[in-house]
Amino acid sequence: MRRVGAILKAIFDSSDDVWFFVGPDYNVIFFNQKAFTNGKVLHGKELKEGDSILEYARDTKNNIDTTFISRFEKALNGEIVKEEQHIEYGSTSLWFQSKYIPVYEFETLIGVSITVSDITKEKNLEIEQAKAQEEIQKLLKRREQFLSIVSHELRTPITTLRASLQLLNKGLSNHPLESLLQKSNNSLGKLNNIIEDLLTITKVKDGHLTLNKSYITISDVVNDCCEHIRTSGNYKIITEGDLDLEVYADPLRIDQVLVNLINNAIKYAPKSFDVIVRIERVENTAKVSIIDKGPGIAEDNVAHLFQRYYQVESNGYQQSGLGLGLYISAEIIKRHEGKIGVESTLGIGSTFWFTLPLSDS
Ligand code: ADP
Numbered sequence: 001m002r003r004v005g006a007i008l009k010a011i012f013d014s015s016d017d018v019w020f021f022v023g024p025d026y027n028v029i030f031f032n033q034k035a036f037t038n039g040k041v042l043h044g045k046e047l048k049e050g051d052s053i054l055e056y057a058r059d060t061k062n063n064i065d066t067t068f069i070s071r072f073e074k075a076l077n078g079e080i081v082k083e084e085q086h087i088e089y090g091s092t093s094l095w096f097q098s099k100y101i102p103v104y105e106f107e108t109l110i111g112v113s114i115t116v117s118d119i120t121k122e123k124n125l126e127i128e129q130a131k132a133q134e135e136i137q138k139l140l141k142r143r144e145q146f147l148s149i150v151s152h153e154l155r156t157p158i159t160t161l162r163a164s165l166q167l168l169n170k171g172l173s174n175h176p177l178e179s180l181l182q183k184s185n186n187s188l189g190k191l192n193n194i195i196e197d198l199l200t201i202t203k204v205k206d207g208h209l210t211l212n213k214s215y216i217t218i219s220d221v222v223n224d225c226c227e228h229i230r231t232s233g234n235y236k237i238i239t240e241g242d243l244d245l246e247v248y249a250d251p252l253r254i255d256q257v258l259v260n261l262i263n264n265a266i267k268y269a270p271k272s273f274d275v276i277v278r279i280e281r282v283e284n285t286a287k288v289s290i291i292d293k294g295p296g297i298a299e300d301n302v303a304h305l306f307q308r309y310y311q312v313e314s315n316g317y318q319q320s321g322l323g324l325g326l327y328i329s330a331e332i333i334k335r336h337e338g339k340i341g342v343e344s345t346l347g348i349g350s351t352f353w354f355t356l357p358l359s360d361s
Contacts, residue, residue: 009032012030012032012033013033013034014033015032015034016117016118017034017115017116017118018032018034018035018038018115018116018117019031019032019034019035019113019114019116020032020035020053020056020113020114021103021111021112022053022072022111022112022114023110024110024111026053026054026072027050027051027052027053028047028049028050028052028053029111030049031047031049035047042089043055053072054069057069057072067085068098071083071098071100072100072112072114074100075100075101075102075114076102076109078102078109079100079102080099080100080101080102081098081099082097082098082099082100083097083098084097084119084123085097094118094120095118095119095120095123095124096116096117096120098115098116098117099113100112100114101113101114101115144201144205147202148198148199150198151195151198151199151202152199154191154195155195155199158191158192158195161188162192165181165184165185165188168181169185182231185227185228186227186228186232189228193256193260193263194322197260197324197328198322198324200328200332201308201324201327201328204328204331209331209332209335211249211336212250212252213248213336213360214248214250214251215247215248216246216248216249216251216254217243217245217246218247218254218279218286218288218356219239219244219245221251221254221255222237222239222258222277222279223239225255225258225259225262226258226259226262226263229263229266229275234273235266235273236273236274236275237262237275237277238275238276239277239279240276240277240278240279241278241280242279242280242281242286243279245279245280245286245358247286247356247357248357248360249356249357250332250336253332253335253336254332254336254356256329256332257332257333257354258277258288258290260325260326260328261290261325261329262277262290263325264325265290265292265294265350265352267321268292268294268295268350269292269293269295269349269350270294271294272293272294272349274293275290275291275292276289276290276292277289277290277291281358282355284357284358285356285357285358286355286356287353287355288354288355288356289351289352289353290351290353291349291350291351292349292350292351293348295346295347295349296344296345296347296349296350297312297342297344297346297350298346302342302344305326305342306327306329306330307327308327309322309323309324311323326352333354333356336356336357338354338355338356338357340352340354340355341353341354
């Protein structure tokens with residue numbers, strides 16, 4: 001028994017935590033080396049067995065620490081108490097975690113085990129991390145405000161430019177400069193898509209993404225979108241399936257989703273010259289799949305694709321986007337009460353799909 005006692009004493013003495021075992025009469029029964037040292041340094045007392053814990057429970061102004069007493073008394077009433085406490089000694093700021101655990105022998109309370117751990121390092125790290133997080137949030141907010149202002153400011157000149165190019169287009173039919181004009185139109189189209197995405201993100205964030213729904217034939221929206229891809233001559237957009245299928249949706253927003261998904265197929269699967277858009281009816285919804293035979297996406301990345309600003313690193317292809325296209329598409333589809341997803345196999349290709357309700361119900 002003595003040997004066990006010696007071993008236990010050695011274990012408790014080697015701890016960096018303060019430990020006491022205090023009887024119901026508030027008298028200290030056991031304590032470890034750290035409790036003794038702390039008592040001397042912080043309270044100027046050489047702690048002895050049988051001393052009242054109240055002698056030890058003094059705050060920095062040498063007043064009895066009432067919170068300590070109330071926690072101890074809670075434990076005497078059978079409660080396990082865990083608390084964090086911030087103490088300032090002059091310019092030193094310390095954090096402690098105390099645990100008060102009632103100890104029983106045959107259902108009779110024989111005392112309370114009190115452990116006090118110095119958690120200053122962990123706490124300071126936590127505080128620093130919280131501050132850094134706050135700073136990041138502030139910067140993100142500023143970035144969003146900046147993007148919102150810039151995209152609004154860009155919209156008007158782009159609309160003017162578009163109208164002028166359309167007029168020029170009419171005047172320069174069969175002119176040697178027609179192909180240049182076509183290129184300008186395509187670039188302007190791309191620019192417009194980026195600005196549209198940036199404006200949409202602000203609306204999504206502010207909860208102002210309104211929908212103007214009507215009955216639309218999906219294949220018509222597919223045929224009308226992505227003019228820049230068709231006129232480039234390199235890629236074919238092949239629409240297949242139920243070409244008459246109608247949905248109840250906002251045509252402009254669905255155009256935006258299709259543009260994003262078809263653009264991605266070209267951007268990230270540039271060697272897949274055919275992009276298939278399959279339209280099919282699945283129960284009460286229309287399912288639209290955009291299929292490419294590109295490099296595919298690793299499983300680890302798939303789960304994050306629809307998150308804001310997420311981009312797959314080092315996929316070897318052009319990284320010209322903002323990591324917003326899929327996030328915005330998902331938000332638009334969600335607002336339509338549809339679903340969006342992807343099936344992808346490395347080396348085989350990707351199928352991005354979304355569903356839309358067929359009717360207004
Ligand atoms: P971005 O605007 O950067 O293109 P998106 O949200 O549209 O952002 O896409 C997110 C990421 O998903 C891209 O960085 C890209 O790596 C990956 N991705 C999207 N579509 C495809 C695809 N068809 N094939 C392979 N990777 C894709």
